[in-house]
Amino acid sequence: MYSHGCARLAPAQIVEDPLSYRRTLRLGDSLVTVTLSERDGALEVVADRRVSRSVGKSIERAVARMFRFDDNLAPFYAMIAGDERLRWAASGAGRLLASPSVFEDTIKTICTTNCAWSATVRMTNALVELGRLSGTGTRCAYAGRVV
DSSP states (O other), X not given: OTTSGGGGSTTEEEETTTTEEEEEEEETTEEEEXXXXXXXXXXXXXXXXXXXXXXXXXXXXXXXXXXXXXXXOHHHHHHHTTOTTTGGGGGXXXXXXXXXXXXXXXXXHHHTTTSOHHHHHHHHHHHHHHHIIIIIOSSOOOSOOOO
């Protein structure tokens, strides 16, 4: 998550102590904030409140998309395993963090085009704040739905 600044764009944040990734997801008509952290070599996902089974499944799908768990990187790992400078990544690195929806990825891509990083941060913060002010609660996520 430290590899690029997009992990820090609203409605997400990296928490330093204990190290975790927190972000708000729009699931249907509700917002759920999840905290993702490493625990015993596995990804632990904790919601900010009890959720139904269907919302839990939606969270799983969103997290799988964000970390591209369904992408088979075995050919990539095999290709770099013999490279002295890159073989460290063959143990499971190399995934690029995505947003939970294509809509959010698209918005963030537009917000990073032809501008300084500080402008990207301002624009994404303003979009999340606009959602908050529209009456969706104190936490907000982009209007795209996680399906």
